[in-house]
Amino acid sequence: MRDRIWIVAGLAVFVALITAPFWRARRDVGDLAKLPVLTLPANQTQCVAPVAYMRASHMKLLMAWRYQVVREDERKYVAFNGKVYQKNLTETCLGCHNKEQFCDRCHAYAGVPSPYCWSCHNQPQAGASAVSAAALQPQAQPAPGARRSPDRLLSRMSGWPVSPVPRRAQ
Amino acid sequence: MKITRKDFLRLTGLSFLAAGTIEATHAIAGRSAAQESAPRKETPSQTVRWGMVVDLRKCRKDSGCDACIQACDSAHNIPQFSNPKHQVKWIWTQPYETVFPFIQNGYAEQTDAGIQVPLMCNHCADPPCVRVCPTQATWKRADGIVMMDWHRCIGCRYCMAACPYGSRSFNWLDPRPHIPHINPDFPTRTKGVVEKCNFCEERLAQGQRPACVDACPEKALVFGNLADPNSEPRQLLRERFAVQREPELGTGPSVYYLV
Amino acid sequence: MFMFEKALEGSRRYWIWLFCVLAVIAVGFVFYMYQFNVGLGVTGMSRDVSWGLYIAQFTFFVGVAASAVMVVLPYYLHDYKAFGRITILGEFLAITAVIMCMLFIFVDLGQPARIFNMILHPTPWSLMFWDMISLGGYLLLNAVITLVTLTAEREEVAPPAWIKPIIILSIPWAVSIHTVTAFLYAGLPGRAFWLTAIMAPRFLAGAFCSGPALLILFCLILRKTTGFDAGQKAINALAVIVTYAMAINVFFILVEIFTTLYSRIPGDMAPLEYLYVGLDGNYHLVPWMWLSGLLAVFSLSLLLVPSWRGNRVLLPIACLAVFFSLWLDKGLGLIVGGFTPSPLDTITTYTPTLPEWSIVIGVWAIGALMITVFYKIALGVHEEIGEEEVHESVLVAGAAGR
Numbered sequence: 001m002r003d004r005i006w007i008v009a010g011l012a013v014f015v016a017l018i019t020a021p022f023w024r025a026r027r028d029v030g031d032l033a034k035l036p037v038l039t040l041p042a043n044q045t046q047c048v049a050p051v052a053y054m055r056a057s058h059m060k061l062l063m064a065w066r067y068q069v070v071r072e073d074e075r076k077y078v079a080f081n082g083k084v085y086q087k088n089l090t091e092t093c094l095g096c097h098n099k100e101q102f103c104d105r106c107h108a109y110a111g112v113p114s115p116y117c118w119s120c121h122n123q124p125q126a127g128a129s130a131v132s133a134a135a136l137q138p139q140a141q142p143a144p145g146a147r148r149s150p151d152r153l154l155s156r157m158s159g160w161p162v163s164p165v166p167r168r169a170q
Numbered sequence: 171m172k173i174t175r176k177d178f179l180r181l182t183g184l185s186f187l188a189a190g191t192i193e194a195t196h197a198i199a200g201r202s203a204a205q206e207s208a209p210r211k212e213t214p215s216q217t218v219r220w221g222m223v224v225d226l227r228k229c230r231k232d233s234g235c236d237a238c239i240q241a242c243d244s245a246h247n248i249p250q251f252s253n254p255k256h257q258v259k260w261i262w263t264q265p266y267e268t269v270f271p272f273i274q275n276g277y278a279e280q281t282d283a284g285i286q287v288p289l290m291c292n293h294c295a296d297p298p299c300v301r302v303c304p305t306q307a308t309w310k311r312a313d314g315i316v317m318m319d320w321h322r323c324i325g326c327r328y329c330m331a332a333c334p335y336g337s338r339s340f341n342w343l344d345p346r347p348h349i350p351h352i353n354p355d356f357p358t359r360t361k362g363v364v365e366k367c368n369f370c371e372e373r374l375a376q377g378q379r380p381a382c383v384d385a386c387p388e389k390a391l392v393f394g395n396l397a398d399p400n401s402e403p404r405q406l407l408r409e410r411f412a413v414q415r416e417p418e419l420g421t422g423p424s425v426y427y428l429v
Numbered sequence: 430m431f432m433f434e435k436a437l438e439g440s441r442r443y444w445i446w447l448f449c450v451l452a453v454i455a456v457g458f459v460f461y462m463y464q465f466n467v468g469l470g471v472t473g474m475s476r477d478v479s480w481g482l483y484i485a486q487f488t489f490f491v492g493v494a495a496s497a498v499m500v501v502l503p504y505y506l507h508d509y510k511a512f513g514r515i516t517i518l519g520e521f522l523a524i525t526a527v528i529m530c531m532l533f534i535f536v537d538l539g540q541p542a543r544i545f546n547m548i549l550h551p552t553p554w555s556l557m558f559w560d561m562i563s564l565g566g567y568l569l570l571n572a573v574i575t576l577v578t579l580t581a582e583r584e585e586v587a588p589p590a591w592i593k594p595i596i597i598l599s600i601p602w603a604v605s606i607h608t609v610t611a612f613l614y615a616g617l618p619g620r621a622f623w624l625t626a627i628m629a630p631r632f633l634a635g636a637f638c639s640g641p642a643l644l645i646l647f648c649l650i651l652r653k654t655t656g657f658d659a660g661q662k663a664i665n666a667l668a669v670i671v672t673y674a675m676a677i678n679v680f681f682i683l684v685e686i687f688t689t690l691y692s693r694i695p696g697d698m699a700p701l702e703y704l705y706v707g708l709d710g711n712y713h714l715v716p717w718m719w720l721s722g723l724l725a726v727f728s729l730s731l732l733l734v735p736s737w738r739g740n741r742v743l744l745p746i747a748c749l750a751v752f753f754s755l756w757l758d759k760g761l762g763l764i765v766g767g768f769t770p771s772p773l774d775t776i777t778t779y780t781p782t783l784p785e786w787s788i789v790i791g792v793w794a795i796g797a798l799m800i801t802v803f804y805k806i807a808l809g810v811h812e813e814i815g816e817e818e819v820h821e822s823v824l825v826a827g828a829a830g831r
Contacts, residue, residue, distance in 0.1 A: 070319050073311065075375055090354055119344075120320065122354040255475030255777065268774040271695075289773075298618055304557035305546040324546050325469070325539020328557055330479040334619020336772040340479055340539065342470030361468035362539025419618040 025111045036105040041096035048079045048092070062089065062117075089121050099123055219295075219314040220369055221396035221424035222383075223403040223412065224288055226266075228390035238288060239263070241385030245370070247358045249345035258339040260367040261290040261382050270413060273429065287427065288391070290382075291316060291337040291367035292415060295422030299329035299338065308364075314396070314424055315369045325362040334419050338366045369393075396424060432579065435809030436802040442654075443805070450798045457791010460784040461536060469539055472785040477777035478768040480537070482761070482789050487533035489639070489760035490526045490796075491610045492632060494567065496640020497523035498603035499670050505596050511662040514811075517582075518659075519644055520575045521803035523603070526640075527568045529796045536788050556613045563606045570599045575803075583810045607632045614767060622700035622767045625688075631681040632759070638674035639755040641667045642748035647804070649745055657808050668744055672732040675751055679725050682758070700766040708770065713778045718762050724754035 026032060047054050049061065065087040068074040077085045085092050097103065099118070107113050229235075242248065242261045251257050263286040267274060270287070293316045300310050307322035308329055330338045344361045352358060356372065359365050370380035378384070383391045394401035403426070406412070412426040439447075464471045474481040500519035503509035535541055552558050574596055581588040611629035618624070645667050648659035689697045702708045704718045728750035737743045770776050781789070 066321060070317070070321065071309075073371070073375065090357075116360065119346075119360040120357040122352055122357065125354050255473075255477075256470055257476055259476075264773050271774070302555050302557065302617070304552050304555040304561075305543075305550045306552050307546070322543070322546055322550065323540060324543045325541075326534075326537070326557065327479045327539070328555070328613075330476075331614075331620065331767070332617045334617075334772055336477070339476055341468065342474070343468040360540075361470075364539075416619065421618065 021111050025109070028108050028113065032109075036109040038105055039098055039101035044096045046081070047096075048077060048083075048085050050080065059115075062093075065089075089117065090124055094124050216312070216314075216397055218312070218395050219397040219424065220293065220374070221314070221394065221403050221426065222290075222369075222380075223392040223406045223426045223428060225388075225390045225392070225406070225410075225428045226285065226287065227428065228388040229286075229288060229386075230388055230390075235387065236263075237385040237387055238382035238391060241381040242367075244351065244353060245373075245381040246356055246368075247345070247349050247353055249341075249348035249358075250350060251343075251348055256342040258341065258345065258365065260339075260365075261288055263288050269415060270427075270429075273413065288382075289335070289337070289415075290425065291369070292335055292421065292423030292425045293367075293369055294424065296420060298332040298334065298419075298421060302328045302332040304328065311371075315371050315374075316366075317368060317371065318363075318365055320357070320359055320363045320365065323363040325364065327364060329364055334421065335415055335423075338364050340364050432583065432806050432810060433802075435806045439805060443801075447798065447801065450794050450801065453794035454791050454798065457788050457794060460787040461791065464536070464784055464788065465541070469537075471782060473780045473782045475777050475779065477771040477775060478765060478779040480764050480768065481779055482781045482785055483533050483537035485760045485764040486789055486792070487530050487537070488610055488632075488763065489756055490529045490533065491564070491607050492636030492755070492759065493640045493643060494523045494526035494530065494564075495603045495607040495633065495636045496644070497571070498600050499637050499641050499674075500644070500667070501596065501603075502600050503666070505593070506600070509666070511660055511666055515644065515648060515659045515663050515667075517575060517579060517807045518647060518804065520571050520578075521807060522640070522644060522647070522800065523571045524568060524575065525796050525799040525803065527564055527571070527606075528799060529792055530564060531568075532792045532795060533789075536792065556609060556616060559609050560606075560613060563602065563609045567599070567602050567606050570595060570602055574599060579807065579810055583813065585814055604633065607636050614763075619772055620767050621694075621697040623763075625685060627681055627685060631678065631685070634674050634678035634681055635755050635759055636674075638671045638678055638751050639759075641671045641674070642751040645671070645748045646745060646752070647800070651804065651808070655808055657811065664744070665739060668732065668738050668747075671748065671751060672729075672738065675725070675729055675732060678755070679729060682725075699770050703769045703776065704762050704766045708776060711776045711778060713780070714762060714765060717757050721754045721757035721762065724750040724757075728754060 022032075029036070054061070065077065066089075069087050075087050077087045079085060104114070107115070239261055243250070246260060248258050248260060266285040266287050269289065293314055295314070297308075297310060297316050299308050300316060303309070304326065305322050305324055307319045307324070308316060309319075310316050325340070327340055330340060341359050341361045341363055346352070346358050349358060370378070370382075373380060379393050380391075383393045392402050392406055394403040396403060398404065406428065407426060410428045412428050414423040414426055417423065472481060472483075497519040500512045500516050504512040504516045535544065538544060547558065547561055574592060577592045578588050608629045611632040614620070614623035615625060615628040645664055648657075648664055648667075651657040652659070686701065689701050699708060703711065704714050707713075707715050728747045731737050731743050731747035731750070738747070765779050768779075
């Protein structure tokens with residue numbers, strides 16, 4: 001029975017790991033019993049599809065759009081009510097919805113924070129809702145000396161001269 | 171001579187096999203033959219093949235004009251890295267001698283000296299990058315544009331090794347902090363994917379010409395449909411002597427240079 | 430499970446070694462997380478030299494993996510009994526090397542989370558697809574073969590008959606992995622240094638000397654540390670294989686150099702100039718490539734003389750020389766040479782950075798860990814049945830009697 005301590009410790013680590021998402025959501029969202037409050041678009045009453053569908057399957061719609069636009073050059077979306085939309089995350093979706101007050105809140109609550117859409121796709125210049133312009137220009141110009149850019153850091157780490165030499169250039 | 175049932179079946183089987191082999195050979199050979207001829211001739215069904223003609227006589231790169239590069243960079247959120255190892259280039263310039271080493275005759279310094287040639291993806295008819303990509307993250311559209319799917323690219327950089335023109339760039343670092351002004355209408359890229367000139371397919375979809383073409387003050391860049399004999403680039407190619415970059419590789423570049 | 434319990438008992442020295450290896454792996458992992466977060470910009474790779482040490486190491490270790498065929502083929506096809514004790518070592522080396530290859534590819538990816546796009550969107554016209562198939566298949570074949578033969582050995586029964594065709598299949602498969610890896614490079618237009626039909630044969634020759642050289646070194650280390658004797662006959666036979674393969678490898682390299690230098694086509698010459706004499710004031714890799722060449726000549730002169738080849742001191746030196754000569758040639762020069770000068774005639778120097786080296790050494794350490802555990806298992810099984818044999822007959826005295 002002298003292994004008991006190891007077994008208990010191992011189990012504790014296992015339980016901690018497997019419940020980690022809940023702890024994290026608690027930290028990020030606060031009271032999990034309270035549903036997230038979403039700010040709905042002020043200028044529109046109808047989304048590109050019925051609310052129930054969007055709530056359950058917006059990711060499927062987005063995946064279909066991205067496939068059709070990028071790979072099939074199909075950019076027009078005819079909605080269920082006959083209205084025609086551009087298949088465009090920044091223009092169409094974020095034209096009405098506010099990322100922080102709509103997408104992020106629900107995603108944080110559901111424990112699927114920040115899908116990688118946002119590492120490339122931008123928020124529109126003038127958002128439909130009240131978000132300051134500063135927040136819409138993410139990391140456009142890092143303040144000088146605020147944080148060492150990884151670029152500089154690693155050129156220091158490698159310490160090698162890097163300029164490419166054009167041959168027969170002159 | 172009597173043919174037994176067994177012989178008959180054997181012969182039939184062999185004939186089918188032979189016919190199948192011929193069919194397969196035709197299918198394979200026919201396909202590759204079509205690919206080989208593609209650089210020179212469009213297949214009849216291809217009604218659009220986007221292409222570009224660069225008039226080096228008109229281009230003023232030597233006098234410091236970089237309007238096309240500026241236009242492209244801001245339209246496509248091209249990051250500006252100071253470290254040349256990490257640079258991302260869609261359209262850029264390079265000395266004439268390094269771009270067209272085969273035109274050198276050894277005594278042309280007077281005329282060629284200092285000429286800077288604008289370079290971009292050649293949107294090849296038979297692109298080696300498309301051939302090697304293991305996920306079809308880069309592929310050739312019916313209108314000839316070699317596209318990139320930044321959602322799918324795994325960042326293996328095989329396409330960069332395959333491209334004989336050095337037209338592809340990799341996002342060695344997160345590009346966002348290095349983009350002076352983000353154009354919200356075009357996505358930035360994420361670290362770890364390959365990118366290159368897309369012939370402004372997003373502008374073509376709206377009926378506009380590529381940003382570099384519109385930006386050129388000398389109208390040195392001419393864009394149009396190479397499959398249409400009456401298009402502007404085709405007229406220029408009829409009238410003037412034009413070269414492609416390394417045509418001997420059989421890639422069939424869609425970018426032509428008037429020298 | 431899988432006789433893994435054999436790896437869990439060992440001397441103090443064994444555990445210290447494992448601990449050291451794990452520490453190196455941990456360092457490599459930390460640096461990988463750094464690379465994962467910041468991007469591949471933490472390496473020395475660039476827009477012009479877009480593949481570096483990772484892909485070069487991948488290429489080199491594909492060769493090591495393929496070299497298992499040099500013990501498997503004589504033993505199973507020619508019934509060469511002397512290789513009986515080391516065949517399993519060769520197969521475990523293959524498994525280790527293939528896993529290392531996969532890791533080297535993985536750490537080279539810009540978007541590693543999307544690696545399954547390779548399977549989700551299978552692309553048969555890409556050589557990368559076939560490399561995945563051949564490496565994965567080779568790993569599977571060798572895993573099945575080692576498991577089945579080792580289990581049979583432990584239970585002291587003949588391996589089941591169905592394993593024989595699988596073993597036979599593994600022989601051409603080994604050739605295929607290195608051929609496909611050569612085709613990755615040899616099929617690209619515009620990279621003159623790689624565009625050569627002799628690349629696959631040259632890869633195989635290089636593999637069949639560097640791999641068995643490593644195996645000889647492992648056998649000698651095992652003799653020192655565990656008392657396991659591979660048998661002098663087996664070692665001698667391996668040394669002959671290394672000699673022939675190295676001679677062929679050097680011949681192939683010279684053939685390449687002749688074709689390029691005598692034809693004097695500038696585009697073809699430039700990479701060779703860059704590697705061996707320097708180009709436009711860039712002598713970055715010149716000392717390393719000459720070291721590789723000198724080691725090749727040195728090792729070959731040791732190996733070609735039978736009495737030196739059989740010498741207990743000179744053989745390991747020759748094997749080390751072979752290994753490092755090939756490591757420099759294939760694990761460094763081949764990839765960088767293919768990218769230099771760039772298509773636009775610029776020379777960008779490539780020097781691996783500290784994070785890059787740490788990650789590479791971390792992957793080596795994972796290899797060392799795997800090979801240690803695998804050999805521990807194999808020798809454990811050997812000892813287990815060996816002890817019983819001692820009980821049964823008094824004949825075996827040499828190995829056990831120290």
